[in-house]
Amino acid sequence: MKYPIPFDERELKLKTIQMRKDILLATHSAGSGHPGGSLSATEILTVLYNCILRHEPSEPENEDRDRFILSKAHITPGYYSILARTGYIDPAEIPNFRKFGSFLQGHPKKDLKHGIEIGGGSLGQNFSVACGLALGLKQRNKTAMVYDLSSEGELQEGSMWEAIMAAPHFKLNNLCMIVDYNNLQIDGCASDIMGVAPLDKKFEAFNWNVIVVKNGHNLKEVYDAFKKVEELSKTTEKPTVIIATTIKGYGVSYMANVCGWHGKAPNKEEYDKGIQELDDQINQLNNQQ
Amino acid sequence: MKLVRQGWADALVELGEKNPNVAVFDADLSKSTLTNLFKDKFPTRSFNVGIAEQNMVNMAGGFSLMGFVPFCATYGIFMSGRAWEQIRNTVCMNKLNVKFGGAHGGLSVGPDGASHQALEEIAVMRCLPNMTVIVPADYDEAKKATLAAAEIVGPVYLRFGREKLPVISAENDEFIVGKAKIIQEGTDVTIVACGAMVAEALEAADTLKEQGVSAEIINLHTIKPIDKEALIASATKTGAVVTAEEHQIMGGMGSAVSEVLSANFAVPMGFVGVNNTFGESGTPGELMKKYGCKSVNIVEKALEVLKRKK
Numbered sequence A: 001m002k003y004p005i006p007f008d009e010r011e012l013k014l015k016t017i018q019m020r021k022d023i024l025l026a027t028h029s030a031g032s033g034h035p036g037g038s039l040s041a042t043e044i045l046t047v048l049y050n051c052i053l054r055h056e057p058s059e060p061e062n063e064d065r066d067r068f069i070l071s072k073a074h075i076t077p078g079y080y081s082i083l084a085r086t087g088y089i090d091p092a093e094i095p096n097f098r099k100f101g102s103f104l105q106g107h108p109k110k111d112l113k114h115g116i117e118i119g120g121g122s123l124g125q126n127f128s129v130a131c132g133l134a135l136g137l138k139q140r141n142k143t144a145m146v147y148d149l150s151s152e153g154e155l156q157e158g159s160m161w162e163a164i165m166a167a168p169h170f171k172l173n174n175l176c177m178i179v180d181y182n183n184l185q186i187d188g189c190a191s192d193i194m195g196v197a198p199l200d201k202k203f204e205a206f207n208w209n210v211i212v213v214k215n216g217h218n219l220k221e222v223y224d225a226f227k228k229v230e231e232l233s234k235t236t237e238k239p240t241v242i243i244a245t246t247i248k249g250y251g252v253s254y255m256a257n258v259c260g261w262h263g264k265a266p267n268k269e270e271y272d273k274g275i276q277e278l279d280d281q282i283n284q285l286n287n288q289q
Numbered sequence B: 001m002k003l004v005r006q007g008w009a010d011a012l013v014e015l016g017e018k019n020p021n022v023a024v025f026d027a028d029l030s031k032s033t034l035t036n037l038f039k040d041k042f043p044t045r046s047f048n049v050g051i052a053e054q055n056m057v058n059m060a061g062g063f064s065l066m067g068f069v070p071f072c073a074t075y076g077i078f079m080s081g082r083a084w085e086q087i088r089n090t091v092c093m094n095k096l097n098v099k100f101g102g103a104h105g106g107l108s109v110g111p112d113g114a115s116h117q118a119l120e121e122i123a124v125m126r127c128l129p130n131m132t133v134i135v136p137a138d139y140d141e142a143k144k145a146t147l148a149a150a151e152i153v154g155p156v157y158l159r160f161g162r163e164k165l166p167v168i169s170a171e172n173d174e175f176i177v178g179k180a181k182i183i184q185e186g187t188d189v190t191i192v193a194c195g196a197m198v199a200e201a202l203e204a205a206d207t208l209k210e211q212g213v214s215a216e217i218i219n220l221h222t223i224k225p226i227d228k229e230a231l232i233a234s235a236t237k238t239g240a241v242v243t244a245e246e247h248q249i250m251g252g253m254g255s256a257v258s259e260v261l262s263a264n265f266a267v268p269m270g271f272v273g274v275n276n277t278f279g280e281s282g283t284p285g286e287l288m289k290k291y292g293c294k295s296v297n298i299v300e301k302a303l304e305v306l307k308r309k310k
Helices: A009-030 A035-040 A042-050 A076-085 A091-096 A126-139 A158-169 A190-194 A201-204 A218-236 A268-288 B004-018 B036-041 B053-064 B075-080 B084-092 B107-112 B121-126 B139-151 B197-210 B226-240 B254-266 B284-290 B295-308
Strands: A067-070 A145-152 A175-181 A208-215 A239-246 B021-028 B046-048 B068-073 B099-103 B132-134 B156-159 B181-186 B189-193 B217-218 B220-225 B242-248 B269-274
Touching: A009 A035, A009 A076, A009 A091, A009 A218, A009 A268, A009 B220, A035 A042, A035 A076, A042 A076, A042 A145, A042 A175, A042 A218, A067 A126, A067 B132, A076 A091, A091 B004, A126 A145, A126 A158, A126 A175, A126 B053, A126 B084, A175 A218, A201 A208, A208 A218, A208 B021, A218 A239, B004 B021, B004 B036, B004 B099, B004 B139, B021 B036, B021 B053, B036 B046, B036 B189, B053 B068, B053 B075, B053 B084, B068 B075, B068 B181, B075 B099, B084 B121, B107 B284, B121 B132, B121 B156, B121 B197, B121 B220, B121 B242, B132 B139, B132 B181, B139 B156, B181 B197, B189 B226, B189 B254, B189 B295, B197 B217, B197 B242, B197 B295, B217 B226, B217 B242, B220 B254, B226 B242, B226 B254, B242 B254, B242 B295, B254 B269, B269 B295
Parallel strands: A067 A145, A145 A175, A175 A239, A208 A239, B021 B046, B021 B068, B068 B099, B099 B156, B132 B156, B189 B217, B189 B242, B242 B269
Antiparallel strands: B132 B220, B181 B217
16 A cells, blocks of 8 residues: 555544553553643544654565654553554554553654654654654655654653754755644643643744644644645755644543543443544544444 | 874875765864865865754764765863764664764863763773774774775764874884784783774883783774684783783773673683773873873782683
């Protein structure tokens, strides 16, 4: 299968529900993991892997592939799901998440065959890797893009701003950062713990193209933002950031916008309830047809 | 007397000519690390990230994913200290092909004082899986070590002091990563040294000889992977070992040697190095003397260890 595929809102919506079911399954099976930030990034990952990235899971080492770097690397439940549902990982592996002997490590381990470009887990590190990779692609005269998924929490790390400063300096217009701005971190609201706002002005001041997505769960809005990135990568010499406002835990009623679901797994009852909600969403979509 | 890091810089230029994939990442110290020589010749393969060591290391890591062989250059303290977690979690854990040149390591930075005197790099680099750690003793060794680093697929840390050091190796000496060099044979005590302390060890051996003690000298340029065989063989022969390094005793080269010997062939050991203290401003000579990194300290330690030898 070759990506990208055309944007089809209904199809994508179904894919996001499947991803949410995977996220619940992975964390419930593991008894740990990070559902909240996986659920906030679900639409972003779904649009990116299906309709934006030029990639072919059967050729994970193709030099011309667009690269995805996960820098908020704790959201492996979402990451492994998108890799499973686009053909890099057998979906049957998902229940082995975080289990001894499984390649589905708590935080990702570099594994190109399964689509994992680089390991991760320590915040503030992988965006620099994305910058170096974008620089390397340019050095090799490749037209591939590098997309990095970060978050407002990760932007509290000082090393992020070293890299944010470097990216426009090296004219990395083949680089896009997506900020999954769910405004919740382990200890509470980001704006209470260590506010990062105004992010748009900060990135502008660092000489980036800035795209603001008001609703990071609106598939069309996310898709349009990525299309704009493609355009800006050709018309400017700057990197582009998409600042997407999202809701942590989105799509599962009891998790939505609840800080406690950053790194906690649903128990059996919670899991069943979540799956029921998501199945209801699928039925609702099917009934609308 | 020759600058050790000149060997690294000359090797980088040579590598640049031979290998189009070799690149250099700087953090505003290219004039000190002498990587400006590479930049002058290969400006399109030289990247300065400014004073941002963490970003330097991981940008180099990302760059290496495209098949390049990036060499990062800054002072040892900033490389091994500031960027330690980047080196651990990104470069070593992902086995990325990134090289590190940590310049101005040890006390010999002199007047800059304690903040700039890296005394911990061997300890904090050798404990990282996948890492190779080399401490060249002179210009030629630094050059050979840098050339060899480019052949290794994976991270390599090279440590250089700031001072000129006597050239103790010959240009055509063989240099093999992980293979210790026995530079003087002896029977009574083994002195294992690296970096600036190799020349001090040679001096110490002369003094010991006058006192009727025959010292074997090992230049342990590669701290990791460590040459167990050579260390065990020498300890078996002499029955006493002194290590000498311009580095904290805790966790350094001496510790690495004692890990090997205590598990394989335990002999009385003595450790010469900086003992649980920071440095200060002064000339390199003054500092090496005050903090116990001179030949006289090796002699003292050797005589003390010999008393414990059965």
